[in-house]
Amino acid sequence: MAKDKVEETKELEWALIPPREVSQVDGVFLEKNMCNNWDKIWNFQAKPDDLLIASYPKAGTTWTQEIVDLIQNNGDIENSRRAPIHLRHPFLEWVRVNSFSGIDEANAMPSPRTLKTHLPIQLLPPSFWEKKCKIIYVARNAKDNMVSYYYFQTMNKGLPDPGSWDEYFETFMSGKVMWGSWFDHVKGWWKKKDSHPILYLFYEEMMKDPKREIRKVMEFLGKNLKEEVLDKIVNNTSFAVMKNNPMTNYINDIEMNHSLSPFMRKGVVGDWKNQFTEDQNKRFNEDYEKHMADTSLSFFEEL
Ligand SMILES: Nc1ncnc2c1ncn2[C@@H]1O[C@H](COP(=O)(O)O)[C@@H](OP(=O)(O)O)[C@H]1O
Ligand SMILES: CCc1ccc(OS(=O)(=O)O)cc1
Numbered sequence: 001m002a003k004d005k006v007e008e009t010k011e012l013e014w015a016l017i018p019p020r021e022v023s024q025v026d027g028v029f030l031e032k033n034m035c036n037n038w039d040k041i042w043n044f045q046a047k048p049d050d051l052l053i054a055s056y057p058k059a060g061t062t063w064t065q066e067i068v069d070l071i072q073n074n075g076d077i078e079n080s081r082r083a084p085i086h087l088r089h090p091f092l093e094w095v096r097v098n099s100f101s102g103i104d105e106a107n108a109m110p111s112p113r114t115l116k117t118h119l120p121i122q123l124l125p126p127s128f129w130e131k132k133c134k135i136i137y138v139a140r141n142a143k144d145n146m147v148s149y150y151y152f153q154t155m156n157k158g159l160p161d162p163g164s165w166d167e168y169f170e171t172f173m174s175g176k177v178m179w180g181s182w183f184d185h186v187k188g189w190w191k192k193k194d195s196h197p198i199l200y201l202f203y204e205e206m207m208k209d210p211k212r213e214i215r216k217v218m219e220f221l222g223k224n225l226k227e228e229v230l231d232k233i234v235n236n237t238s239f240a241v242m243k244n245n246p247m248t249n250y251i252n253d254i255e256m257n258h259s260l261s262p263f264m265r266k267g268v269v270g271d272w273k274n275q276f277t278e279d280q281n282k283r284f285n286e287d288y289e290k291h292m293a294d295t296s297l298s299f300f301e302e303l
Contacts, residue, residue, distance in 0.1 A: 007259070010254075010257075011257070011259070013254060014157065014254070014255075014257045017157040017254070017255060018157075019157060019160065019161060020032065020033070020157065020158050020159065020160070022160055022178065023035040023036075025038055025123060026122065026123065027180075028120060028123060028179065028180035029176055029177060029178050029179070029180060030093070030178060030179065031095070031158065031159075031178060033095035033096075033097060034093050034094070034095055036095075037093075037095050037101060037103070040101075040103055041092065041093050041103060041125065042123075042125055042126075043125065043127075044092065044103055044106070044125040044127060045127050046125065046127040046128045046130075046131045046133050047111055047113070047131060047133075048131045048132065048133065049111055049112040049113075049133075050111070050112070050113050050114075050115060050128070050131070050133045050134075051068070051112070051113070051114045051115070051133065051134050051135075051136070051221070052092075052114075052115050052116075052117060052128060052133055052134070052135045052136070053065055053068060053089065053114065053115070053116045053117075053135075053136050053138070054116075054117050054118070054119070054124070054135055054136070054137045054138075054189065055118060055137060055138045055139070056118060056139065056140070056145060056179060056182055056185040056186060057118050057149055057152065057178065057179055058140070058145055058148035058149045058152055059138050059139055059140035059145055059203055060138045060140055060201075060203040060206060061116060061118075061138060062085055062242070062248055062249075062263075063138075063203075063206065063237060063242065064136060064138045064201065064206075064217075065085050065088070065089050065114075065116060066080065066085065066236075066237050066242060066245075066248050067214055067217055067233065067237050068114060068136065068217060068221070069085075069088055069089075069114070070232075070233045070236060070237065071214070071217055071218050071221055071223055071225065071233065072114070072221070072223075074223075074225060074229060075225060075229035075230075075232045075233050075236075077232070077236055080236075080247070081245070081247050082247075083247065084246075084247050084248075084250070084252070085247060085248050085250075086250070086253075087105075088114070089114045089115060089116045090102045090103075090105035090106040090109060090113070090115050090116065091115075091116050091117070092106060092115050092116065092117040092119070092125075093117060093118070093119055102115075102116075118178075118179045119179065120179065120180050120184055120185045120188055120189075121185075121188035121189050121191075121192050122188065129196065132196070132197065133197075134197050134199075134220065134221075135196065135197065135198045135199070136198075136199045136201065136217065136220065137189045137193070137198055137199070137200050137201065138201045138202070138203060138206075139186045139189070139190075139200065139201070139202055139203070139297075139299070140202070140203035140204070140299075141203070141204060141269070141272075141299035141300060141301045142182050142183070142186075142284075142288065142299070143272035143276065143284065143301055144203075144268075144269060144270065144271055144272050144301070145182060146168075146169070146172045146182070146272070147271055147272050147275045147276075148265065148271075149172065149177065150162050150165060150168045150172075150275075151261040151265055152261070152263075153168070154260050154261055155256055155257045155258065155260040155261040155262075155263075156255055156256050156257075157255040157256075157257075158255045158256075159178055160178070165275065166280075169276075169280055169284075173283075173284070173287060183291040183292070186297060187292075187294075187295045187297060190295060190296075190297045191295075199216065199217065199220040201213060201216070201217070202299065202300075203269070204269050204299065204300040204303065207268075207269050207303060208303055210234050210237070210238075211230055211231070211234050214230060214233055214234060214237070215230060218230070239264065239267035242264060243262075243264040243267075248264075249262070249263045249264045250263045251263075269300065269301075269302060269303045270301065270302040270303065272301070273302075
């Protein structure tokens with residue numbers, strides 16, 4: 001089939017996918033199938049050698065996943081291209097109708113397993129704490145995170161339609177988005193790191209000095225790689241390389257319409273300046289002060 005025809009067929013298929021419904025667990029908005037599957041998710045049995053990558057959606061999860069996978073593979077690029085990222089690291093709470101669930105995939109996977117979640121701290125299955133699993137959490141400044149999430153919701157049928165940017169701004173600020181409030185998420189995980197082995201990474205620091213941050217991940221995983229291997233990992237996890245890597249950009253995911261907005265969109269710090277109005281920025285800054293008054297956590301909004 002001609003490329004244009006393939007694209008047209010994909011567009012039609014995408015338009016026919018019914019939007020997923022949203023429900024709540026303990027006041028946190030989650031996709032309805034996750035809520036219906038909640039007992040199974042909550043009772044998931046983690047193992048002591050599991051590694052969990054946790055984040056608020058669009059904080060740099062996929063980037064962190066690829067870094068972790070390459071470190072675990074001692075920088076073997078071919079090995080890291082063995083499968084799409086979502087198959088290498090089961091997405092714990094994700095339920096796809098008539099298909100896999102993250103829990104089933106995790107249960108079928110041999111150890112040592114690397115898993116992914118966007119759950120806020122209070123909803124993480126307790127076995128991760130009981131088994132003292134290592135966790136890597138990645139956080140991103142709220143403004144860029146919001147913009148990235150907005151574009152992701154426009155292109156992903158697995159998530160609710162975001163409406164206009166102005167509408168979405170209000171939705172995000174109220175925390176009525178999938179996986180809940182950004183504020184509660186980043187603060188909850190930040191607090192927990194004092195009592196549990198959690199490596200807390202920042203998207204902005206990863207942009208500023210990727211090699212330093214990759215070295216942190218390596219040390220946290222108890223690995224010792226040569227400088228040239230670290231350099232190779234830095235190169236292969238750059239935005240440009242990952243954008244062209246079919247294994248890291250969900251190119252064959254039928255629920256994502258990349259012509260509306262690509263999964264690997266801009267990959268920069270400070271893109272919020274192209275999206276926020278002056279009024280929105282003022283409103284945001286006022287609300288932010290209140291929400292963040294009770295934490296030592298701070299972010300860079302530009303580099
Ligand atoms: N190697 C990389 N370097 C910088 N940003 C990256 C990256 N890989 C992915 N991203 C960015 O991370 C965001 C997606 O995060 P997640 O994996 O959590 O969904 C997107 O942000 P933008 O939408 O701002 O471009 C994407 O472009
Ligand atoms: C499979 C659907 C899905 C939903 C949310 C995602 O978020 S993120 O890219 O990991 O931040 C990804 C895929």
